[in-house]
Amino acid sequence: MGPLIPNGFIPGDWNFVIALLLGIAFGFILEASGFSSSRNIVGVFYGYNFVVLRVFFTAVIVAMVGLIYFDYFGWLDLSQIFILPTYLAPMITGGVIMGLGFILGGFCPGTSFTAIAIGKMDGLVFTIGLYLGIFAFSLGYPLYSDFYNSGDMGNVTLMDVTGISSQWFAFGFVVIALSAFWVTMLIEKRVRKRITEYKF
Amino acid sequence: MNMHTLNNNRPHYLNPYFGGVLLGLLVLLTVFITGRGLGASGAVKSAVVTTAEVVNQDQAKANAYMGKFISDDISPMNNWLVFETFGLFLGGLLSGILFGRLKKPRVEHSPGISRKTRLIFALLGGALFGIGSQFGRGCTSGAALSGSATFSFGGVIVMLTIFGSAYVFAWFARKLWI
Numbered sequence: 001m002g003p004l005i006p007n008g009f010i011p012g013d014w015n016f017v018i019a020l021l022l023g024i025a026f027g028f029i030l031e032a033s034g035f036s037s038s039r040n041i042v043g044v045f046y047g048y049n050f051v052v053l054r055v056f057f058t059a060v061i062v063a064m065v066g067l068i069y070f071d072y073f074g075w076l077d078l079s080q081i082f083i084l085p086t087y088l089a090p091m092i093t094g095g096v097i098m099g100l101g102f103i104l105g106g107f108c109p110g111t112s113f114t115a116i117a118i119g120k121m122d123g124l125v126f127t128i129g130l131y132l133g134i135f136a137f138s139l140g141y142p143l144y145s146d147f148y149n150s151g152d153m154g155n156v157t158l159m160d161v162t163g164i165s166s167q168w169f170a171f172g173f174v175v176i177a178l179s180a181f182w183v184t185m186l187i188e189k190r191v192r193k194r195i196t197e198y199k200f
Numbered sequence: 201m202n203m204h205t206l207n208n209n210r211p212h213y214l215n216p217y218f219g220g221v222l223l224g225l226l227v228l229l230t231v232f233i234t235g236r237g238l239g240a241s242g243a244v245k246s247a248v249v250t251t252a253e254v255v256n257q258d259q260a261k262a263n264a265y266m267g268k269f270i271s272d273d274i275s276p277m278n279n280w281l282v283f284e285t286f287g288l289f290l291g292g293l294l295s296g297i298l299f300g301r302l303k304k305p306r307v308e309h310s311p312g313i314s315r316k317t318r319l320i321f322a323l324l325g326g327a328l329f330g331i332g333s334q335f336g337r338g339c340t341s342g343a344a345l346s347g348s349a350t351f352s353f354g355g356v357i358v359m360l361t362i363f364g365s366a367y368v369f370a371w372f373a374r375k376l377w378i
Contacts, residue, residue, distance in 0.1 A: 003235030010233065016283045022230050023287020024294065026238055026341075029226060031295035033219035034211065038308060038322075042377050045370035051216045056345065058220020059227060063349035066228040075232070082236035084337060084347040086354030091343075094336025095361025098329050102362060103369045104376070105325015108340035109333065110240035112326065113285065114292030121307045122322045129326020130241065134248045136327070137334045141265035148335060157351040166351055181217075195378070 002076035031114040038106025038115070038122060045103060047191035050184040057177040064170040078166075088151035105129065212299050227349050234280070237346020241339040243285035244330065245269070249276040265334075310377050321376055336362075 004010045010018070033055050034040040043049025070076035102108060107115060107126045115123025141148070153161075158169050214222075230238055249269045252260035253276070260266050269276050296302035309318035333339040336358045338347060344362055347355015 002232045004233045006235045015234075015280060018233060019280045019283035020287040020290075022226065022233075022238070023284035023289075024291035025226050025287075026223075026284070027288035027291025027293075028295045029214075029219055029223050029291070030288070031292040031301070032214045032299065033216060033223075034213040036292060036296065036301065037211075039310065039377065040213075042370075045366055046374065046378050048378070051213070054216035055220040055223060058217050059223035059345060060349050062221050062224025063227040063231070064351070066224065067231065067350065070228070070232060080235060081231055081350060083350060084343055084352040084355045086352065086357065087337065088354075088357070090335045091337060091354050091357050092361050094332040094334065095358045096365040097332030098336060098339065098358075098362045099332075099365030099367075100369050101325040101328030101330075101332055102340075102366045103325070103373045104321045105329060106322065106377075107325070107329075108240070109244060109329060110238075110288060110339070110341045113240065113289050114295075117289050117292035118296035118301045119303050119305045121305050122309065122318055125319045125322040126326035126329075127244070129323040129328075130244045130330040130333075131248060131326075132323075133327035133330025134241075134245050134334060135252070135330075137331045138248065138252070138263055138265040141263065145264060153353065156353045158353050158356060159351060161353045169351060 001074065002070065003080055006080060026110070027114050027117065030111055031118065035111040036114040036118050036120065036123070038120075041108075041111060042103065042106050047184075047187045048195050050188050053180060053184055057173075057180060061170070061174045061177050064166075064173055068166055068170055083155040083157055085155045086151075086153040087149070088153060090148055090151060093147075101133075211301065223345075224349070227346055230346075231350060237342060237350060238284065239281045239338060239342035239346065240285060240288065241330070241333040242279070242281035242342060245334070246276045246279050246282050312378070313376055317376070 001007065001009065005012060005015060034051050040049055041052055044052040067076065067078065071078045105126045107123060109130055112123040112126040116127060159166050227237055249260065249266045252266055253270055261270055293302065307315045307318055309315055329339065336343050337354065338358065340362060343355050344359035348359045
């Protein structure tokens with residue numbers, strides 16, 4: 001049956017309407033969870049607010065387990081869904097650059113858009129930075145195009161790489177997430193006692 | 201500021217686990233309907249390519265990177281992620297209005313730094329995120345969240361490196377936040 005649009009259950013004309021509606025839900029959830037505030041977000045790196053970890057990890061395990069059930073019930077053919085391709089060295093490099101951008105800028109792209117929506121100028125400036133960064137990347141592309149395209153492993157999943165089943169991965173992620181929720185709850189309690197200038 | 205005013209000004213956010221369940225169901229629904237996940241940085245890339253094309257079409261086409269996203273028939277803005285990201289902005293606005301967080305333009309920063317410092321680092325952080333997301337084939341939404349949720353090996357790599365490296369860099373950037 002699923003995915004619905006590629007399999008013709010929903011006409012392709014609806015694609016952009018659906019994009020808009022899914023986007024609205026995405027933005028609403030991010031803002032309502034507190035991601036329009038950079039100080040909420042970076043709390044995860046200093047131990048005073050683990051909201052990012054809670055929302056992110058919960059979302060990953062809910063989606064993972066959901067996909068397995070959808071596949072099991074025959075609602076969604078997992079072999080038809082898009083798997084983000086892996087370019088090992090470029091992706092590690094990109095992740096590290098994004099990590100630095102995250103801690104300096106206090107947002108990631110999606111959260112910065114919700115920050116703009118409620119009037120945060122730091123979100124707007126972050127988005128301008130994004131624009132300039134991507135522009136600069138494009139201009140310099142010939143210098144690192146070989147590196148950018150290196151380490152191509154194709155559209156591989158964790159299962160392809162390790163031979164372990166998706167069920168075990170989902171189970172492992174659930175265990176890691178639940179442990180992280182418990183440990184970070186304890187850390188947060190201790191750290192918050194020392195911090196006074198931040199509204200929780 | 202005493203504890204009383206602190207509590208009165210307390211922002212009303214969703215319970216994070218509830219927010220996480222909603223976000224997870226949204227990723228699931230998105231994959232179920234479209235066959236792929238959510239994204240955010242892709243729309244900015246489309247905006248970059250579009251402006252370059254408008255300013256100087258030949259040069260934009262000649263650029264080895266931007267040229268990949270330019271076709272003669274459709275504009276780079278005619279793209280799923282552009283519409284989704286416009287929705288993302290509207291959704292944030294809706295939530296901001298509903299919970300009373302939509303206010304006049306302001307800069308949020310730690311009391312330890314000036315507005316100017318905050319804005320300089322926001323610009324720098326955004327630029328780095330923009331560059332990194334191209335090498336990473338997506339940002340926190342497209343690669344780390346949607347990629348990991350769909351068991352993509354690269355998605356998990358990006359998730360681990362973003363959060364892992366940010367923890368390492370956090371020590372050096374602590375004056376900006378605490």
